[in-house]
Amino acid sequence: MKKLIVGNWKMNGSLAANQSLLDALKLAHPKSTDACGVAVCVPAVYLAQAQALLTGSALKWGAQDVSAHEQGAFTGENSGAMLREFGCRYVLVGHSERRQYHGETDAVVATKAQRALACGITPIVCVGESLAQREAGDTMSVVKGQLAAVVHAVGHCITEVVVAYEPVWAIGTGRTASPEQAQEVHRMLRNQLLAACGKASSTPKILYGGSMNASNAAALLSQQDIDGGLIGGASLKAQDFMTIVSAAQYQ
Numbered sequence: 001m002k003k004l005i006v007g008n009w010k011m012n013g014s015l016a017a018n019q020s021l022l023d024a025l026k027l028a029h030p031k032s033t034d035a036c037g038v039a040v041c042v043p044a045v046y047l048a049q050a051q052a053l054l055t056g057s058a059l060k061w062g063a064q065d066v067s068a069h070e071q072g073a074f075t076g077e078n079s080g081a082m083l084r085e086f087g088c089r090y091v092l093v094g095h096s097e098r099r100q101y102h103g104e105t106d107a108v109v110a111t112k113a114q115r116a117l118a119c120g121i122t123p124i125v126c127v128g129e130s131l132a133q134r135e136a137g138d139t140m141s142v143v144k145g146q147l148a149a150v151v152h153a154v155g156h157c158i159t160e161v162v163v164a165y166e167p168v169w170a171i172g173t174g175r176t177a178s179p180e181q182a183q184e185v186h187r188m189l190r191n192q193l194l195a196a197c198g199k200a201s202s203t204p205k206i207l208y209g210g211s212m213n214a215s216n217a218a219a220l221l222s223q224q225d226i227d228g229g230l231i232g233g234a235s236l237k238a239q240d241f242m243t244i245v246s247a248a249q250y251q
């Protein structure tokens with residue numbers, strides 16, 4: 001399966017810093033390849049800048065959240081239709097920071113995935129267990145339940161999403177899941193998606209996220225069911241991000 005590497009800038013950046021980062025990425029990844037797709041998910045206020053700089057390039061861009069509502073009195077939110085106008089190819093939904101700091105439930109995350117699909121944007125559905133859940137032996141049931149809510153809501157459109165497994169204890173901590181730990185969860189997710197999709201050829205990509213960096217990317221990406229990465233901290237440095245992209249290209 002073609003790999004996909006997505007940067008999640010979180011709440012970082014400035015017009016000047018974004019320009020130099022995106023210029024460097026365009027230079028390093030001038031052509032799209034069959035081996036690996038590359039995208040950056042930027043803060044919503046920088047979508048216009050991403051659109052201006054990346055249109056016509058091999059890089060795609062996206063947002064980090066989408067409203068569960070179509071339009072109306074939802075101060076501060078951005079609708080799927082708005083994101084679409086700015087050329088978003090992807091949107092993160094259910095990132096653990098949204099679940100944790102903004103109280104997003106599985107049901108809200110599932111509705112957001114539906115909204116994105118309705119607007120022609122691929123939702124990157126994030127799932128992952130906390131440290132306490134892992135230590136209690138609940139990893140598989142937690143992650144399975146998070147994905148099941150989305151499968152239930154989007155039905156046959158599940159083939160059009162991307163899933164990202166991000167153990168919460170590995171995000172921004174420098175503590176990565178081992179390739180074997182990640183593969184074990186990815187395999188379970190693959191089986192769950194296979195059951196939902198019916199045929200193997202149409203199962204969504206499953207990305208790994210959580211302290212993936214230039215030195216550990218190759219080992220993670222070589223696992224059978226790891227189809228790419230969702231990269232936070234390391235996506236802010238052009239060289240580190242491109243090293244991860246190269247690691248994905250040579251799997």
Ligand code: PGA
Binds near residue numbers: 170211230
């Ligand atoms: P990290 O973040 O790579 O900085 O751990 C990943 C993410 O939150 O998507």
